[in-house]
Amino acid sequence: MVKSFKKIASVLAAATVLLSVIPATSFAHEVFYNPATSSTVAVRWQNLSVDGHMSKLDANGDYLSSPYTDNFSTAVSNWMSSSSAVVAYAVSFSTSKVDLSTPTQSSWDNSGIPYYAAAATIMYDKAGAQVMTYTQAYNSTKKMNYANVWCNPNKDYAGPSETDQSKTLTHEMGHVLGLGHPEAYNPIPTSTTSVMRQGSLGYSTPQSHEASDIRAMYGF
Ligand SMILES: [Zn+2]
16 A cells, blocks of 8 residues: 555554453543553543534544445444534545554554454554553543554454444444443443444444533533
8 A cells, every 4th residue: 555554553562452441430431441440541632623513533434445445434424423522524534633444464463453353443642652551541641633443454354244344433433532342341331222332233323322421521
């Protein structure tokens, strides 16, 4: 691929991935949570674009390949219509804050991301430090400035249906917005309706409580 991805080279070794990072205490779904200490690190985006009173997380999916190619616009519109404080917004690659892409197989294999993961989200703070684990979040500036979403180039792990693939991209954008996996809570929330649950079961679009969480996180 001619165009090298922003920051992609730094996605290495540290990848315990958001698979093992978890939700929150004060409200439902904060992404960076340490279950051993019940501690949360709140990371927030800075310098979001604004349209009216809506904050927009500028995203690009030009470098997604099959079978995810057609699902980017669905994922964006899912968050666009979620009535959350921060919504995903499709822009060109040159101005995006979030790039969703399919890396080469060798890049994926060398990243430390589990071979079977459908996708992984890697954020970067305003100082350029990778924020992918609780410890990295704890040591970061807490102010996020960029994110990569990588989708598994091996189609065997990409999800069997369009709905699954759409859910995967919507779910990863949920991580970018700051949401974690509800099933990792202790106690597990009684409501199991969540696009942030892992696996192919469950809901494929953001639920109202997830939009509420984002509003609470950003003070709306
Ligand atoms: Zn996840």
